[in-house]
Each structure stands twice: as C-alpha cells, then as structure tokens.
Amino acid sequence: MNYHSIKKIIALSILGALSFFASAQKPNWQNLDLKADTTFGISTEKAYKELLKGKKSTPVLVAVLDGGVDLNHEDLKRIIWTNKKEVAGNGIDDDKNGYKDDLHGWNFLGGPTGSIEHETLELTRLVRRDNIRFAGLTAETVPAKDKADYDLFIQNRAKFEQDLVTARSNYAGVSGFKGALDPVIKKIGKENPTLKDVEDFQPQGERETRVKEALKDILKDMDFKTFYETQIVEGVKYYGDQINYNYNIDFDPRKIVGDDPNNSQERFYGNNDVKGPDASHGSHVAGIIAADRTNTLGIKGVADNVFIMGVRNTPNGDERDKDVANAIRYATDNGAKVINMSFGKSYSQDKSIVDEAVKYAVSKDVLLVQAAGNENKDIDVNANFPSRKYLNGEVASSYITVGASGFVDDETLKADFSNFGKTNVDVFAPGVNINSTTPENNYKLENGTSMAAPVVTGLAALIRSYYPKLTAVQVKEIILKSVVKVGHNITYLKDGAPVSVPFSELCVTGGIVNAYNALKLAATYK
Structure with a gap:
C-alpha cells in the first residue's frame, strides 16, 4: 500500500488515541x-x-x-x-x-x-482481474495448469475481504467516537479545550464519562485541536477513502488518463x-x-x-x-x-x-x-x-x-x-x-x-x-x-x-x- 495516504500514520481507538505527535x-x-x-x-x-x-x-x-x-x-x-x-x-x-x-x-x-x-489498492486490482479470469471455477474444476494461480487468487480474495471488514470496523469506530466527542466539546463551549477544561466538565451519563476519561489521557500529551484534526478528522477520511476507493472493487478511475x-x-x-x-x-x-x-x-x-x-x-x-x-x-x-x-x-x-x-x-x-x-x-x-x-x-x-x-x-x-x-x-x-x-x-x-x-x-x-x-x-x-x-x-x-x-x-x-x-x-x- 502506498505511503501517500493509505499508509498514513493514524493510530486510533474508539475511546482513546495514541499519536506520534x-x-x-x-x-x-x-x-x-x-x-x-x-x-x-x-x-x-x-x-x-x-x-x-x-x-x-x-x-x-x-x-x-x-x-x-x-x-x-x-x-x-x-x-x-x-x-x-x-x-x-x-x-x-x-x-x-x-x-x-x-x-x-x-x-x-x-x-x-x-x-x-483516488485509486484502488494493488490487491483490489488483482482480485478484480482474477474474479473475471476464474469466474465459475472451483478448486475441483480449475485446469491443472492454472491451479497455482487460482490458489493465489483465493488467498488474495480472502485477504481483501478481511481488510475491507477491518476498514469498515475502523471507520465505524472512529466515526462513533467522533459522534460521542462532538456533543461533549459543544457542551464545554471551547474550540480547543485544555486539560483543565475537560477536568472541570461534568458529564451526564456513561457515554460522556467515557469520552471525558479518554480526553484526559489524550490531552496529557497533546492539545485538543491537534488531536482532533490529525486523528479524528483524518481518521474518518482515511478509513472512508479505504472503503469508497481503495477496497472498492468497482472503482476504476483510469479512464481519466486515457491510456x-x-x-x-x-x-x-x-x-x-x-x-x-x-x-x-x-x-x-x-x-x-x-x-x-x-x-x-x-x-x-x-x-x-x-x-x-x-x-x-x-x-x-x-x-x-x-x-x-x-x-x-x-x-x-x-x-x-x-x-x-x-x-x-x-x-x-x-x-x-x-x-x-x-x-x-x-x-x-x-x-x-x-x-x-x-x-x-x-x-x-x-x-x-x-x-x-x-x-x-x-x-x-x-x-x-x-x-x-x-x-x-x-x-x-x-x-x-x-x-x-x-x-x-x-x-x-x-x-x-x-x-x-x-x-x-x-x-x-x-x-x-x-x-x-x-x-x-x-x-x-x-x-x-x-x-x-x-x-x-x-x-x-x-x-x-x-x-x-x-x-x-x-x-x-x-x-x-x-x-x-x-x-x-x-x-x-x-x-x-x-x-x-x-x-x-x-x-x-x-
């Protein structure tokens, strides 16, 4: 996967984040x-x-x-x-x-x-190519001369499907955390709240309490604005791009080039x-x-x-x-x-x-x-x-x-x-x-x-x-x-x-x- 975007460094969890910043x-x-x-x-x-x-x-x-x-x-x-x-x-x-x-x-x-x-991943392109090549064939019916290629296709397809599930799960996790976080920040009333602002916040319910505890850990190491922009906003875009483009087997932008x-x-x-x-x-x-x-x-x-x-x-x-x-x-x-x-x-x-x-x-x-x-x-x-x-x-x-x-x-x-x-x-x-x-x-x-x-x-x-x-x-x-x-x-x-x-x-x-x-x-x- 390329380092332009797919390999950006984003380490996220639903209720916490680690950052290289x-x-x-x-x-x-x-x-x-x-x-x-x-x-x-x-x-x-x-x-x-x-x-x-x-x-x-x-x-x-x-x-x-x-x-x-x-x-x-x-x-x-x-x-x-x-x-x-x-x-x-x-x-x-x-x-x-x-x-x-x-x-x-x-x-x-x-x-x-x-x-x-945006482009697909090479793995996606390989699976798309071989879906056509091996359409209707099974391990029992594939010609002997193509058996090695077929086995690799099955392996690649399994990896592709697993990675797509992971991307969807990560997207749901980051989006879910954002959905819980945004109302808390609105209640705090500051665009870039400090650790003290978060500590002074009185949560209502378990959801807000968990967000507060996560923020207290995060803001010990970095300011909120940096965290939100580099981890939350970029995280939503990163995993969204994976789903919509990188692992989208129907997406093919190459017609733009015309080659x-x-x-x-x-x-x-x-x-x-x-x-x-x-x-x-x-x-x-x-x-x-x-x-x-x-x-x-x-x-x-x-x-x-x-x-x-x-x-x-x-x-x-x-x-x-x-x-x-x-x-x-x-x-x-x-x-x-x-x-x-x-x-x-x-x-x-x-x-x-x-x-x-x-x-x-x-x-x-x-x-x-x-x-x-x-x-x-x-x-x-x-x-x-x-x-x-x-x-x-x-x-x-x-x-x-x-x-x-x-x-x-x-x-x-x-x-x-x-x-x-x-x-x-x-x-x-x-x-x-x-x-x-x-x-x-x-x-x-x-x-x-x-x-x-x-x-x-x-x-x-x-x-x-x-x-x-x-x-x-x-x-x-x-x-x-x-x-x-x-x-x-x-x-x-x-x-x-x-x-x-x-x-x-x-x-x-x-x-x-x-x-x-x-x-x-x-x-x-x-």
Whole structure:
C-alpha cells in the first residue's frame, strides 16, 4: 500500500488515541547533532558550519516521484526545476522528449480532462482481474495448469475481504467516537479545550464519562485541536477513502488518463499538472530534501543547491507499476541524479517493468532512495515493492532503502511504525515529527518512512553537489559507511507484545545516516 495516504500514520481507538505527535522536539531536529543538540538528527547544520562554509557546489537535480508538488510554495518556488528546452504553454513538445509542455516535470496520473486523486489498492486490482479470469471455477474444476494461480487468487480474495471488514470496523469506530466527542466539546463551549477544561466538565451519563476519561489521557500529551484534526478528522477520511476507493472493487478511475493500463510498454501519456489534486505528501517530501535555506521562511531542507523535479505517479491508493517505471525513466532521461520514492506496496502485478526502469536509472548513474514502509514489518520476510532486488536475484547497485528513526537515543529510537530488515533496509533516518512544506504556503508535522527517505535523498544530493565527480554507487557507499552506529537495543511490538533487539538487527548498517560524517568521508574519495 502506498505511503501517500493509505499508509498514513493514524493510530486510533474508539475511546482513546495514541499519536506520534505527542512528544516535543526541537525545530529542524532532523538536521541537528546528537552530541551538540541532544537530539538524534543527522548533523547537517554542523556540516554546513564546519565543513562546507566557503566551499563551492554545483546544482543537482532531484526527482520527487510522489503525489504532486506545490510549485508556488514560498519555501519551494526558488528551487523548482524548469525545463529550459520547453516553451511554456504552446502545446508543443519543444524538446521532443515525448511530453508536451513538461516545464517542471510530468504527471503520469493525468489526462485531457483532469487527474486521478483516488485509486484502488494493488490487491483490489488483482482480485478484480482474477474474479473475471476464474469466474465459475472451483478448486475441483480449475485446469491443472492454472491451479497455482487460482490458489493465489483465493488467498488474495480472502485477504481483501478481511481488510475491507477491518476498514469498515475502523471507520465505524472512529466515526462513533467522533459522534460521542462532538456533543461533549459543544457542551464545554471551547474550540480547543485544555486539560483543565475537560477536568472541570461534568458529564451526564456513561457515554460522556467515557469520552471525558479518554480526553484526559489524550490531552496529557497533546492539545485538543491537534488531536482532533490529525486523528479524528483524518481518521474518518482515511478509513472512508479505504472503503469508497481503495477496497472498492468497482472503482476504476483510469479512464481519466486515457491510456491502456494493461500495456506496460506504453510510455507517452499523462499531462503536465505536476501539482495534481493533492500535493500535500509530495510537497512535504520536497521540503525535507531542499526547502530554501537562503530565506528566513518556514524550514531548512537538507541540501542547499538542488532543483526539484515533480513527477506524479502516486495516487491516494496504490501506484501502478507502469507509472512507477515511466516516472523513473522520465526522471532519468531529463537529468535527475537522485530519485526519491516515498511510496510502496505489498503486491506487484508487473515487477519486471519496474526492474527494467531501475536498471536503466542505475546505468545512467542515478541514485534511487526508497522509503521502507510503515507497517512495523520485517521486509526481509514481508514483500515490499518496488525493491532493489530484481526478479533474477541480482541487486541494484545504486539504490538505498530507508527506515524511520526518532529523535531520542533510547529504546524508542526505531519509529514504532517503521518497517525494518537486516538485509533489505540499508539505513535509518529521522522520520518522526518532521516539519515541512505543504500546499498553499503551509507547514505541517508528519511521520513516516516517507519523511525519512527524503532526509537521505537530501544528503545524497548534498554530497553530489559538493563532490560532483563521485558516482551514484560511491555516494551510496559513503552514506552507508558513515552512519552513526547504534550500540543499544530497541523495543518494538511484535504480534502485540514488546520485544527487545539490537538496533543492528534492523538494517544493513545498524545506524542512522550522518551528513557530517558522510561529507568528511566524501572528501577522501579521489
């Protein structure tokens, strides 16, 4: 499932809520230094101050493959890529790359009349496809040559039905809590009541009493407005979207694009609307990478001499392999040297087409950075796509997979939602309470490996900017070799119970990326 929306971090129960927004941390914490600032950032500011001051750099083009980027955001507009070979708005493919008026990137989810916002999950699409293929057949009547595919279909259908039931239950739970909560807040008479306001409230009946007790726990860690907006409002939308779109087997928006979704070889479709209908996630990612460090607005990105190319391939639902492959190829062909991929899913219909695109990018000296996912799963065991491992067993040489870490160097360092994998996740990077850019000149705290990946993408771009002769493979090697090793155990939930394991069991390097260390190491490469 993709990290654009389906994998948003929402942890809700009917009468209580846990939030990743609960703990306080320093602004710009992902760029701070553990020793100097007592928060486990990647020492970016230290690197600028001690290693990069007065040094020259060259611009690096970074592609953000995502749900869209707000080109006019106050903290992004200066660093948005412009295709100088294209004449704006003339309806002509001036640079003859197959994409008309691609001034700032491309939208593979668009067509003549608009753009896709919502999509189904890959699991839903697989079940829809195989419902037709195996209609009227049973385990006894299916041809022997199709038996393995049929068994997989039955397995997928059962998972789909189970997930849909869960989504409906969660929607009922969150909506039910909202229905009980709203009248209580109305009685309290304040839009953003404090803990004291709740404690002073005199409930009538068991329903109001239970709401009061839940709020008392919640407001110990966060203010009501943040809780209501990020947990209740987003929770209702999140589970509603699951039911109405993601697990809706009859929903198919692809006619908007006008392509043949089953033709993975098709390259030239879409439109030039890089922002799309919902650019929240992609804009947040872009800001983490390279938000303008020269102004006094908002936030500071990791890299200081980067241009951002927006490539829409990720809807509110699962991205299609065809769009992922074409987005990688587009970014590569148009000069991107680092590609950020803050998306992923558990199923893949056409992994081979993505593998081909990854191989193409690798052959052109591009570094790909992918988010590991937000299910607290071991992706050495649980499939996660795309992946750096090709179908033939070989591994992409310039590809980094990133888990999410928090800001406190203790047993909670692994973000509780973050996927992990001793062989399939390379490094961890800050991914909790990350403040970054969102559309219409706004800023927001977000959580996810979607936020951790662009921290690494920004670091990769920073290295390539100051040391432009280094190859993508060398940059990956530098990032992995220069991590801050974590020597203690972390605790996470496994099958509902806490387990304690060495951090070294979570990823290849056993550490958190570090800009200061990486740039010092890069200086030694010839």
